[in-house]
Amino acid sequence: MQNFQFMNPTxxxxxxxxxxxxxxxxxxxxxxxxxxxxxSAKKTGxxxxxxxxxxxxxxxxxxxIEPNPVxxxxxxxxxxxxxxxxxxxxxxxxxxxxxxxxxxxxxVPFVQADPWTFITDGLAIKEALPFGTVLTLPATGSEMNNGxxxxxxxxxxxxxxxxxxxxxxxxxxxxxxxxTLPTRQIANGVVDAYVHVMxxxxxxxxxxxxQDRFAExxxxxLIEEGPKALQEPENYDVRANIMWSATMAxxxxxxxxxxxxxxxxxxxHEITALYGLDHAQTLAIILPSVMQVMxxxxxxxxxxxxxxxxxxxxxxxxxxxxxxxxERTRNFFxxxxxxxxxxxxxxxxxxxxxILASLESHQMVKLGEKSLVxxxxxxxxxxxxx
Numbered sequence: 001m002q003n004f005q006f007m008n009p010t011x012x013x014x015x016x017x018x019x020x021x022x023x024x025x026x027x028x029x030x031x032x033x034x035x036x037x038x039x040s041a042k043k044t045g046x047x048x049x050x051x052x053x054x055x056x057x058x059x060x061x062x063x064x065i066e067p068n069p070v071x072x073x074x075x076x077x078x079x080x081x082x083x084x085x086x087x088x089x090x091x092x093x094x095x096x097x098x099x100x101x102x103x104x105x106x107x108v109p110f111v112q113a114d115p116w117t118f119i120t121d122g123l124a125i126k127e128a129l130p131f132g133t134v135l136t137l138p139a140t141g142s143e144m145n146n147g148x149x150x151x152x153x154x155x156x157x158x159x160x161x162x163x164x165x166x167x168x169x170x171x172x173x174x175x176x177x178x179x180t181l182p183t184r185q186i187a188n189g190v191v192d193a194y195v196h197v198m199x200x201x202x203x204x205x206x207x208x209x210x211q212d213r214f215a216e217x218x219x220x221x222l223i224e225e226g227p228k229a230l231q232e233p234e235n236y237d238v239r240a241n242i243m244w245s246a247t248m249a250x251x252x253x254x255x256x257x258x259x260x261x262x263x264x265x266x267x268x269h270e271i272t273a274l275y276g277l278d279h280a281q282t283l284a285i286i287l288p289s290v291m292q293v294m295x296x297x298x299x300x301x302x303x304x305x306x307x308x309x310x311x312x313x314x315x316x317x318x319x320x321x322x323x324x325x326x327e328r329t330r331n332f333f334x335x336x337x338x339x340x341x342x343x344x345x346x347x348x349x350x351x352x353x354x355i356l357a358s359l360e361s362h363q364m365v366k367l368g369e370k371s372l373v374x375x376x377x378x379x380x381x382x383x384x385x386x
Contacts, residue, residue: 001208004257010144011170014244016236018172019046022053022090025132025170030088031058033081035101037065037093041136044180050092050134060086065093068272068279069100071116071152078107078115081129089131091168094189095140098133099148102166105129118161119150125163133171137181138243139189139280141196141250143171151273158273159362173247175239183230186242187337188280190226193246194219194332195283199262200255202291203369205300208258215254216308221245223309226336263367264290267378270358277345284338288330289384293377295322297370342386352382 013021026032032054034047041047042063051059062077080086081104091101105128107115118125135143142148147162178186201215222245228238248254268282277285295302299318306312306325316324330340342351356375359365367373373381 001206001211001257002259006252006256007164008144008167008252010168010251012144012173012247013170014173014240016174016176018174019049019134020053022050022132022134022172023056026054026057026088026090027130028056031060031084031086032088032090033060033062033077033084033086034090034092035062035065035077035097035104036091037063037067037097039063040180041092044177046092046134046136046177050090054090060084065097065100066151067096068149068151068158069096069103071103071150072154074100074103074107074150075115077104081108087129089129091131091133092136094135094137094185095142095192098135098142098168099140099150101131101133102128102142102146102148103150103161105131106161106163106166116152119159125161125165128163128165130169133168134177135171135173135243135247136177137185137189138173138178138239138246139185139192141193141247143168143173144247144251149269156273156358157362158269160269171247173243175236175243178239178243179234181233184278184337186229186233187226188278189246190222190229190242190336191280191284191333191338193242193249194222194226195264195280195287196246196249197222197254198287199265200258200260202298202301202305203259203261204298205304206258211254211256211258212304214248216305218245218249218254219305219309223332226332230337259369261290261367261369263373263378263381266364266367267355267359267381270355270362270364271351274354274358275345275347275351281338281345284330284333284340285342285385286381288326288333288340289381290373291322291326291329292384293380294368294373297372340385349383349386352379355382 091098106125146167149160151158264287271282310328
């Protein structure tokens, strides 16, 4: 096991009806700006419920944060906060709203330059407005981590940032709020969480048995509960297990002391920025191809994954085992409604050079746990994904 430090200061408030506790978590006298996305928080009545709970606070609203939060939109919120002197943010929504709120929280006090530069130049984020979240879509784990991904449309760029300053102070996780989600969003959330686990698990062995077993437990839970969530939208136990799995998949626990990959995500970000595919759709396309192209480097963990998750054992040639493991993974994504090739979305060979050029422009030319995913390797991955 590798050396590591683990800290997660976010308080989780989990369960049915726990939104009632919001007023005890936000400092008295705060001027609160509620951030949200396309309006489902209003339509479902959640926004009104939150306002009732926070009736003793001064409250404002900022809606319209996109599924891939856009820099230009977020900067409008930054201007509003600076002008109206809001001092606490409450993100109501899924990972995109929370990611966007993290950017807003960091950008408000960042006056020395364009806040985009703390993403592109890796500048340290030394302070941020305090914020909490009410999660409505389990997927990204953003409700319990210190990272975010922001899109700048004018540059066709989708880039990540992270800082200890942007951990949420608290997150309310009520599975009931996921009942009304469209099937596509639930499917995407399960696939996103699954690939988050795989990015931290499918590398090479470092004798991290605890992390491996945690990761495998999450994968098995998502495989078991994901299809049920599509068939039984108001099954509380199913939704609760998916919600907690997605949070645990990227709160830092299973990634402590182990190598991490993230090549699938970096390539996927470029596909979303260039072609508008859902984040999870890009992951379902790219991960199986990464597994195939990098099968030698990942062989030990691939075989462990195949045995413990898909029960692929016996006297089968290793190459055949690995292809069967990849097939089972693709099949799971398909069961969840996520297609696994560019051609399924009407895209062809023309995407390859554009994606490679975009990766190069963002200095992403050596990806993966050992920096072995060079442009030549990425080209093979993209070719297999056609």
